[in-house]
Amino acid sequence: MEPLFGKTLNELKIIASESSLPAFAARQIAQWLYQKRVTDIDQMTNLSKNGRARLKEKYEVGRVEPSKVQVSADGTRKYLYPAHKGLFIESAYIPEDDRHTLCVSSQVGCKMGCLFCMTGKQGFQGQLSAGEIVNQVLSLPETELLTNVVYMGMGEPMDNIDNVLKSLEIFTSDWGLAWSPRRINVSTIGIEPAMRRFIEESEAHLAISLHTPFNEERRQLMPVEQVYPIETIIETLREYDFGRQRRISFEYIMFDGVNDTPAHIRGLTKLLNGLRCRINLIRFHPIPDSPLRGASDSKMKWFADQLNKKGLITTIRRSRGEDIFAACGLLSTKNMVRQNTDVDY
Template sequence: MKKINLLGYSLSDLEQLMLDMGEKKFRGGQLFKWLYRDHQTEFELMTDFSKELRQKLDEKFEFKSMQLLHSQTSEDGTIKFLFNLDDNLPVETVLIPDFGSERKTVCISSQVGCAVNCGFCATGKMGFSRDLTAGEIIGQLVYLREEFGLDAFSNVVMMGMGEPLANFDNVVKAVELMLAPTGMMLSRKKVTISTSGNSPKIKKLADTGLDICLAISLHAATQEKRVKIMPIAETFGIEKLMQAIRYYSEKSRTQVMFEYIIFDNFNDKMEDVHALAKLVRGLPCKINLLAYNPVEGLDFKRPSEEKMNWFGGQLSPRVPVVTVRKSRGRDIDAACGQLAAKQQLGRKLDV
């Protein structure tokens, strides 16, 4: 008989499971701690359960994270993992160490492919296959802790493959597992959801009270330009998007982060600096400027380093916080979706 994988089960799911097995509800809480806090996957070693209960659990259940297909390490220490899901679809996770500090950020995926189809993105070109389950989302973190220990990462960003807010229920369930005080115990300040701008879902996320950090993939500061590179802007215009962001910021009392990828000769002029500064006026926020990482087959070009610095210098006095971020893992296709896109195209990977 195939065992049931408990990966992704919440505290209340496990409490119900114990009740269904004729056990007391609190046993679910004990099992939750073993699995998500202590990363103990051998039921035999769960010493506060009777021998009989351990055997029963072992007969029916397992706790299995992800199956690794490939990993690649960049010259700058960034590691990219490509996992194989049960239905043989590829999904990727990127671990980005920050040298000179304790910070290690893991970028996880929420969908296989993506339906949003941003004009500059490798994942968008793959099309959409399916949502990840809560288990497959949290499984990326469980895998890293099993492999590299409890301090495998310090920060989590949902900025990998997919639009997290399009997979709302599974993403929220996974975030609850990350924040659970008897589970993975991550601080809400260390967990970020990044969205391409689904305004109603941003408000819905604010209403969950999870109060995690919100990042917006903005990339253009006017409706006219945004719609050229992000089709989602046709459905959710920039005005409504900014209203939703202000709602989120007030409700969660957090500083919103804007990601602004600079494409050579598209959104890198003085008029763009002014439009961006005007758009975020009065909002507690941080703007990350990133140079575009070219994707094979797409027309956008990478701006020069001088252009990046010039843009940052012009923007800096006009907005609360600006950082010009270095691209990481360029030698291993670490931009969103590039590795999985290659895998799906059946190309050989240099591992």
């Protein structure tokens, strides 16, 4: 059976037509899926009984509950979700006093091979469908509490741009969740053609994984630098008027003795000069067999202070969920079996 969950309104119109349902039924189905959040086609009671029967010949709702949860000492929760072909993904729910954020995945594993990321060490197993992305939000036990969603989990969102854009359409359309796009932040290491599509076809915030202003250093940390140099990414960003409400931010994981020097402050100031943005400094969370070490708290504070003095708005992101491997760069399902039995979690 093919899932209805993750279909856009236009796709549902085609399904309605093929199922001999009236055109307006597509919007009704969307509302059942994303607003009333049903789990069975028979719950779509304003569709005719015969119409529901025709739908059920080919389709199911396709919502999937999380398989497991781990709870951090700081309240962060890491959820394990089944994906297609017996694979798994992880999402991290981060509660705070006035903000409840879900960090969603867009791929099973990742192709990008960044030196500091557990997901990159996993390698790439597959793209998530739009439904599998949206499912992480709507099947979350805390879904009603959510204030924000960030595409900063497993995978590179711009490497799955079609399904990411479809999921954003579902989140923000009046027939979907009707969220403001300002509740959503999508991260990328800098895949330039897809990033252009994202900027032009959505209104969500954009976060760029930067980590150093210097090409050779960034290439060693992030192989994508060989294909899409950071200067190219910045030049592309300068072409667009993001308005006053849409935010560009740069993620900067701090490594001891690697990217935490006065030269890096000068390089960042030159690279980002005149661009309305902010920098988020992130603690490095050690991963197995990595030569990298995290910068000290005092060094991070000094670095932030210096950048702020240069006119670059800079904050230090609070680390959450490290004890359950839910913090930045730690999500991975590499050791999980490919069947739904005896999950190593």
